[in-house]
Amino acid sequence: MNASNNNSTLWLCLHFPHLPLQVFTRGLNPADAIKPVVILERRRVIALNQAAFDTGIRHNNNMDTAYSISHEVISFDKDSDKELTTLTNLAQWAYQFSPAVTIRAPDVLLIDIGGSLKLFNGLKALMASIESGINDLGYTSISAINTTPMAALLSARNNAATNSDHQTADNTGAVLPSIEMTPVAYLQADKAIITALQQMGIDTVRDLFKLPMSSINRRFGIYFTDYLQRLIGTQPDPQKTIDQAPHFFSDITFMADVTNTNALIFPIKRLLDELNAFLTARQLHINQLSWKLSHRHHPPKHISIYLASPEHNIKALLQLTQLKLEQVKDVQEIDTLSLTVNTFFPADTVSGDLFQSAGYQPHLDPIKGSSKRRQRQASANALLNLLSTRLGPDACFGLSMADDHRPEKSWLRLKPNQINDDTQHKTVESLPMQLAQDNHRPLFLLTPPRALQRVNDAPYLNGTLELLQGPERIDFGWWDRPTSGEVITRDYYVAAHTERGALYWVFHYGEHGKWYLHGIFS
Amino acid sequence: MSRPSESLPLLLKKTGLWRASHLDCEFNQGTATGYDILDQHLPGAGWPTAGITELLFDQAGIGELRLLAPALASLSQQQGRWQLWVSPPHLPYAPALAQAGIDLGAVLIVRPTTVNDSLWVMEQALGSQSCSAVLAWPQNIHDKHIRRLQVASKAGHCLGVLFRHSQAAHQSSPAELRLQLTGQRATPLKERSSIGIQVLKRRGGWSSEPFTLDFHDQLNQVTPDFSEMIVRNPPPLEPELAFIEQSRHLYADERQQQ
Known part of the structure; x- marks a missing residue:
């Protein structure tokens, strides 16, 4: 890679060719992946998995043909809304690698990784972590890199068509030489223009750029030449990047109805991993999350988990979810699992005590004086979360003084999420009414x-x-x-x-x- | 073959045996109880820092919590550790806890609904290292449960206290320390309230003779009877005051007329 390109923009295009299929199949256990799945649009197969391909079903088969080939086949109707939601989630996920992420419906993300190379130890390491991350989420992508977004998109479409997803075009130099062998069919242009070009005998991008720009302009209009100039970088091409509204929603659909809540652990882990990446990218903490177990024939069941203080600890969340799930008895069937988080807190920038991670040391003297509740050990909060999750939020409470002399009203009950709040704590000294020492109060x-x-x-x-x-x-x-x-x-x-x-x-x-x-x- | 006089110290050193007459050897320093007379009777001169302590008594209100209060106050200063009260029979009263010097920010009250839940809570809390003390009022608890709690408490360096009925004194228990508490007749002559204690079980010692401990309070102090000084028939008012009284009546009359 050229040193001169270090600070310039470098666009990564992630193309998800199997998105219509994978929005339905990613919730599957690896063991279930052998079932043939097809996606239909107007009763025609538009996407299918390897198992379906092996049975002999092909693209554009009729639904009846598919069923006659294999009676085991599972079919879904193409769901464009779901695809867009998923793509948006993926864009939010990709935000951890770069702040400039653009969505191009229906199945493409454009990411400017030029500024992130140093942070992620170079292009190779960055690409490896992006690809393994996408695989962990249950998707497959075809990637291409180029200096302009349009060229990256063009290369990715080319790669997808030629099935060369192992050779990602890692162009970081001049634009034109890297794309000149690409067929014009993959240009982002009207079908009419492409057909006209092909009829003129222009098959590759190189042939196209041999023509004088003014004649292309005259023949195909200003929009097409503008596109070509953006393609090779002679015109700037600003992209509309996603705004990072902190809202998290993700769901997983199951092939077959899940009847045992233990079978949910795998998809729960997958959704929590997604949430983890989301929180890491934005430096956010959460103090509650809600799960929704739904089924098409039953009213949905909601499970909410509240934490004592905002934190970002996926392991603990998994443990709490499992604990809560054990108490769920009245759910017979589930076909969709979704995770929603709406409230976020900025991550605490105060760095903790150097020795806190070691846990409680019985032989060290406790630090007296500064009674900052903020510094309460993470393990203490974990215990509080554990108790209030298993026993319910009402079974656990803290105590505080109140500003009243009447015995019934001189104390307050603190909910678990208030205990850590410094402002909720009134000490004897902070109250205007002081208890006389000689007035005895019972314990x-x-x-x-x-x-x-x-x-x-x-x-x-x-x-x-x-x-x-x-x-x-x-x-x-x-x-x-x-x-x-x-x-x-x-x-x-x-x-x-x-x-x-x-x-x-x-x-x-x-x-x-x-x-x-x-x-x-x- | 070594002579007995040589092998005995060796045996004491190598195995966990100890001499009943030596209370204080090789024991960790306990948490000071705040009462000298009690410290003298306990191994480590205080409550065990880890392990289950059983307090056995018939009647609530004899001072079973006040006995613990000074130790709880000093333990509540430990940064970031809870003091967990598992299903106390009544509400722990915040002003009284504050009076006793206990940091309210450390107090956490849990009311599990089932026996299994409450055992689960105790075990989790004792073993978590994030509690300095766990107080519990168990209804029915078997010695196998106490054994589990004892192990958890050792792992979590946590003082575990079980408040039990004195009927349990006849059952064996794996607890670290067992005290039988008895109420003391209030005697009008004594200002301070007191409690009778007998150590039933302790590490490195036999059970003790019953002894009496005086609390640092004035709960027994009787308020002097001032009732004889209450004036039943007030004497006639001074002339000046009588005038003021009169004018008040006049003023009231005027307002009524208006």
């Missing part, structure tokens, strides 16, 4: 308070309770219900069960009101 609170019997004016709980301390009068919020005339002050006492030695927090309303047990000094 356990009964919610709601439990009514006690009154024996000889004293509260009774498996024996008479003796009042030790009190009363501590707590006004119970006349401002919350100003209209009711009832007594809303409570007198709290520390009471002891004299025989057993247990200490309780009891209260009564007014002088002769009912006694309630509100807390236990455990």
Whole structure:
């Protein structure tokens, strides 16, 4: 490769000739790939896999012919919308290699890799990682490289037609010599122009460029000459690149209905790998994702996974998905699995503690003082995710103080995703109302308070309770219900069960009101 | 053939045998309980840093949690580790925890619905290395479960505490440490509340005699009875105050007329 080309644009064209087929077959286990699959458009075979080819089915066969050749054949109608969605996903996936990615429907991606060569250790390594990535996603592509997008596209179409997908045209020098042997049939031009050229005896691009440009212009119009100039790079050719709206959606369709959720692990891994590449390319983290298990005859089933804090850990997500999937009982059949993520967070640029990766070290002194929750170990969050996924988001909660003096309202319940949020945590110091040290509070609170019997004016709980301390009068919020005339002050006492030695927090309303047990000094 | 006086130290060194009279040899430093008298009775002078501790008692409210509170407070300072409360019988009350010095950001409460789930939670949490303490109030737990928890707790360097009914004292248990707690009669003369403790099982020692531990609080302090000082019949008001009272009535009358 020329050193002078290092910083210039270099276009990679990825052509997906089997896209109509592969949008349906990529969800297959490798073991299932032996089933013959054909894609039909107007009852004609337009794409087929190797197994179908081996049975003797050919392109453009009638549907009836295909079925008469093999009764095992699985057929799908061509789905252009699905192909476009898939191509868009692939473009989002390819965004990890370069910011300039262009979609050319129906089956082509153009990527400017000129600026990425150094980052990915050269063209060879870059091409290897792109090709293996596409294979891992379950697609096959034919690639070509040239200095202009149109020339790359032309070479790719040529390669696809001549089935020379092992020889990617790696042209990084002048445009014209590399494409001059290409037949004119693969030019991006009207069929009429190409037919006219062929009738004139012009078969290759070299023949075409021997003609004077002005006569081509006169004969075929300004658009065609403009295209030719963009092809050889004498005119600039700006491309409309994809915008990276952070939205992730991908799905997999199954050949046969899946009845066992264990069989979903393989496609789940594939979708998560896709998500992984998406997140890496954009430096994003996620805190929730949702799976949809659907079947044409049943209402779809949604599975959502929430994380304690935004992160990007595909292994953990796979584990959580499996855990959640084990709880799914009421799904009989599934024919499509899809993964959607809508909310994204920018990846934390704060680099972690150098020693955090080593996990907890029992012999190291804990660092005191700085209680940044952000620095909570990844493993601690992983545990929280694990618990809230298996037990449900409501079974797990944290605690915080609240700015109120009333016992019921002086604490807050924090959801798992709030626990790591610094702003949710109110410490004793941050509250204007400070608890006096000599007002004892019980470690356990009964919610709601439990009514006690009154024996000889004293509260009774498996024996008479003796009042030790009190009363501590707590006004119970006349401002919350100003209209009711009832007594809303409570007198709290520390009471002891004299025989057993247990200490309780009891209260009564007014002088002769009912006694309630509100807390236990455990 | 070596003489007994030589082979005995060798045997002690090579095998895991220890002399019952030596409590403190070769044990890791425990987490200080915050009570000197209890530290003296425990191997490692504190709660075990890893392993299951069983607290056995009949009646909630005798101070079984207050006994743990100083240790929990110091453990809650460990960066990025949870203190997991697995299905506590009542709500742990945030202001009281804060009063005891426990960092609320470390407290995590889990309420599993089934026995299997709660055992799963305990084992995961104890073994995860991301918890400094796991407190649990199990309903029914067999010694084979406790053995698993004990192993997980060792792997995770985590203090595991099981609060159990004292009926379980008669069953054998693979726990590291077992304490029988008894409530102490509140005596009006003593300001501080107290709890009776008997060590049933500990590493490197027999069970102890029962002893009494005083908490660092004033829960038993009785508020003096001021009721005799309550004035039943207020004396007549001073003349100036009476005037103010009168004018208040006048003012009220005027407003009514309006």
